[in-house]
Every structure is written in C-alpha cells, then in structure tokens.
Amino acid sequence: MPGHLSFLQANVNHSAAAQDLFLQTVAEWSVDVAVVSEPYYVPSQPHWAGDDEGSVAVVVRPGAGPPLIPRMRGPGYVVAAWGEYAVVGIYFSPNRNLAALEQFLDALGPLIRRLAPLPVIVAGDFNAKSSAWGSPVTDPKGREVEEWALASGLSLLNTGTVQTCVRRTGGSVVDLSFATPAVARRVEGWKVVTEVETLSDHRYIRFEVSPASTSSPASRFRGQSVFPRWAISKLNRELAEEAAIVGRWSFPSSQAMGVDELAGCFGKVLHSVCRTAMPRVWGPPPPRRVVYWWSTELADLRAACNAARRAYCRSRRRRPQDVERDDRLYRVYRAKREILQLAISRAKERAWLELVEGLENDPWGRPRPP
Incomplete structure (x- = not known):
C-alpha cells in the first residue's frame, strides 16, 4: 500500500x-x-x-x-x-x-x-x-x-x-x-x-x-528520484560522441578554476551528453524484485520445497498418526531442501564467474546485467 x-x-x-x-x-x-x-x-x-x-x-x-x-x-x-x-x-x-x-x-x-x-x-x-x-x-x-x-x-x-x-x-x-x-x-x-x-x-x-x-x-523519499535517470538502452552513441566533442570545445580553461568549479563544469557537460544522446526516464526506479543470482529455476525449486514441507506438516497433524508416512515425507522434504541449498550455492558461483568474465570482456568495465 x-x-x-x-x-x-x-x-x-x-x-x-x-x-x-x-x-x-x-x-x-x-x-x-x-x-x-x-x-x-x-x-x-x-x-x-x-x-x-x-x-x-x-x-x-x-x-x-x-x-x-x-x-x-x-x-x-x-x-x-x-x-x-x-x-x-x-x-x-x-x-x-x-x-x-x-x-x-x-x-x-x-x-x-x-x-x-x-x-x-x-x-x-x-x-x-x-x-x-x-x-x-x-x-x-x-x-x-x-x-x-x-x-x-x-x-x-x-x-x-x-x-x-x-x-x-x-x-x-x-x-x-x-x-x-x-x-x-x-x-x-x-x-x-x-x-x-x-x-x-x-x-x-x-x-x-x-x-x-x-x-x-x-x-x-520513496516518492521521488534523487538523481536524473536516463534510458541507457536507447543510447545513440554517435550523438553522445558529438555532444562530448562540443562539450570539450566549450569547456573553460582549467588554469583559472578551482577543483570544485571544474567538477561542476564537467558534471554539466555529462548532463548535456546524456540529454542529447538518450531519453530521460521520469519517476522513481522500479523496485528490484530479485537478487542478482535468482532465477526461475530457483523459484521452482523453492515452490517444490514449500509443497514438500506442507505435505509433511499436514501428515503430522493427521490422527491417528502414521510414523512411517511422516518419516517418508520428512525425508522427501529434507531432500528438497538440500537440492535448493545446493542450487543457490551454484547459482551464486555462476553469477560471480559471469560478472568476472563481463568485466574482462567489456572495455568500459561494465558487468553484464544478470
């Protein structure tokens, strides 16, 4: 709400x-x-x-x-x-x-x-x-x-x-x-x-x-975006390069300016490049609903684990109690839990390797999105 x-x-x-x-x-x-x-x-x-x-x-x-x-x-x-x-x-x-x-x-x-x-x-x-x-x-x-x-x-x-x-x-x-x-x-x-x-x-x-x-x-705080956001997926590289060249031409001499003033001018040039080369995105960013290593496979494994746990809990509540059935369902539940734990560990390791590979392959040092 x-x-x-x-x-x-x-x-x-x-x-x-x-x-x-x-x-x-x-x-x-x-x-x-x-x-x-x-x-x-x-x-x-x-x-x-x-x-x-x-x-x-x-x-x-x-x-x-x-x-x-x-x-x-x-x-x-x-x-x-x-x-x-x-x-x-x-x-x-x-x-x-x-x-x-x-x-x-x-x-x-x-x-x-x-x-x-x-x-x-x-x-x-x-x-x-x-x-x-x-x-x-x-x-x-x-x-x-x-x-x-x-x-x-x-x-x-x-x-x-x-x-x-x-x-x-x-x-x-x-x-x-x-x-x-x-x-x-x-x-x-x-x-x-x-x-x-x-x-x-x-x-x-x-x-x-x-x-x-x-x-x-x-x-x-939740209703606003602190910094301007841009649709980087729609970046026009040629326009960005041209805007950067124009910004460099208009950049004042650094000899008569302090560090803070230079940083301010550089920020204005970057803002101009972004405004020229890609459309603005308005409103707060949408909430991220998954961690970087999550996948539909893990969601399915979690759902299977939930189902096995519910089956075991329902069996425990039945009367008369069947110890053999309870033990069997509990073993199934534990097996599903171990499968989910192992899958999470492997997913995190795989995501880390992809991140490292992305840093090595991208000349700008940007990781590939998960």
Whole structure:
C-alpha cells in the first residue's frame, strides 16, 4: 500500500543458504526494513548494521528510503535509526540463564527509553516463552521479558498462537515484536508466514506500519528520484560522441578554476551528453524484485520445497498418526531442501564467474546485467 512501510523478521541459524534466501525474500516482497537473528555473516555495507557479536542485524533494502544510521550496539543488540524510526534488533541465546537475561534487559531498557521521541520498533529472537505471545506455558524468562517490556513502555505486536520456531521434535513462540505505543497503533497485518520455505527452523514474520502523515520523511523519499535517470538502452552513441566533442570545445580553461568549479563544469557537460544522446526516464526506479543470482529455476525449486514441507506438516497433524508416512515425507522434504541449498550455492558461483568474465570482456568495465 502506498506510504506503508514493510517490515520482516527472520532467524537464519547461521546458514549461508538461509541468509541468501532471506535476501531474495527482502527483494521479492519489497521489504523496507528487516531484522535478522543469527546471520551467517554481517556484510560491511551501509544498509547493514550489526551487533558486537554478529548475532543480530538490522537490514534495509538498498534504495528503499533514508540511510541506515547505527546508533548503539552491544552483545546481542543493535540500535539503528532509519528516517523517523529507531529499529532495535535483539538476539538472546537459549544457552544463557535467567540471571544473564536480567542483566541483558537491564542494560537495554535505558537505551530504548533514551531513543524518545523517535518511534521505536524492537524485534528479534528472545528465546523466552509466555502465554502473552501465544506459548502454552510461561517460563521465568518469559515473565522477565514481560516485565521489561512494560517498564520500557513497549507494546507487544505478536498476535495468535502460531509457532515462530518449528523443529521436528516440536515448536515454540520465541520471535517477538514490540513497539512504542505511537507506532504500535499504526502496525497492520502482523503475521507469522507459514507457507514459505526459509531453509531455517524459524519462520518469517511480516507486518506493515502505516504512515503517521503523508509528509513523513520516509514517504517523501520513496516518492521521488534523487538523481536524473536516463534510458541507457536507447543510447545513440554517435550523438553522445558529438555532444562530448562540443562539450570539450566549450569547456573553460582549467588554469583559472578551482577543483570544485571544474567538477561542476564537467558534471554539466555529462548532463548535456546524456540529454542529447538518450531519453530521460521520469519517476522513481522500479523496485528490484530479485537478487542478482535468482532465477526461475530457483523459484521452482523453492515452490517444490514449500509443497514438500506442507505435505509433511499436514501428515503430522493427521490422527491417528502414521510414523512411517511422516518419516517418508520428512525425508522427501529434507531432500528438497538440500537440492535448493545446493542450487543457490551454484547459482551464486555462476553469477560471480559471469560478472568476472563481463568485466574482462567489456572495455568500459561494465558487468553484464544478470
């Protein structure tokens, strides 16, 4: 919906294939902001912000809006500003005890309160259970998180009882979403996505935030293009060469100009060349719905994996339970997952080799489009 911001939560269990699939999902669903727990790695890129241990990261889709600005980080948490929002990514290991959770939350609470008056969204894997967010039981860690959220002025966004982490031996609700009341009132469509393969034992969580007003910074950014765009596929090389020659004739003497003035004149010449040699493209660029290595073959393999997982889950719910049938369907599902993981790895390797080959073959050093 226009002006709405799309959020995604994931836990990829330190799996390279699961993180690759997560990035494709971000592109395919046009996600604006995502929080990923247990990433395989945190790239040194401006649209990623990670904690001190590489256990959680906040990710924004390149070109989706304002720049991502890391504000604070520590072991198991990262705070990043994105336009009018502050996004906090959380990961707390299930191997740590209650005393460690109390210390972790005691340090985190004041940080969240200092973010006011920014709207704050907190998301991640807390590894705590409570009936407040759909677990059948409440454990001591769950009670501690409940009290911490209340003291921090956060509203719970989780709805329903759908498990966020599913293993063959059972499932749990441990991936949580919170927000300050001002933004919680604008959250729409919070849900656990059960029909999509993640290559992880955690499911994706999606929700949207409606704009507070039509003049919010993120909304304004998404509706405009910062730089002029040209239809390079319609480039007339002869006209470009002639325009460049004319621009060189009219270029002022560099002896009487400073570096900034020379750069400005050069920019005007390039703009004139583009305007002469190819038509202008108006409006913001269309969102890129796939990562560079994605293909229809991978989409088909993912669909087959989804179907195998649904068949296995349906079999588990049938009564009386047939253990032999469940085992057979589970083996089929695991085989489909392994095929998808291998195909993703090979697709990335193939795309990289094509990129290198394109750089060597093109005299301008431009890679071939995927």
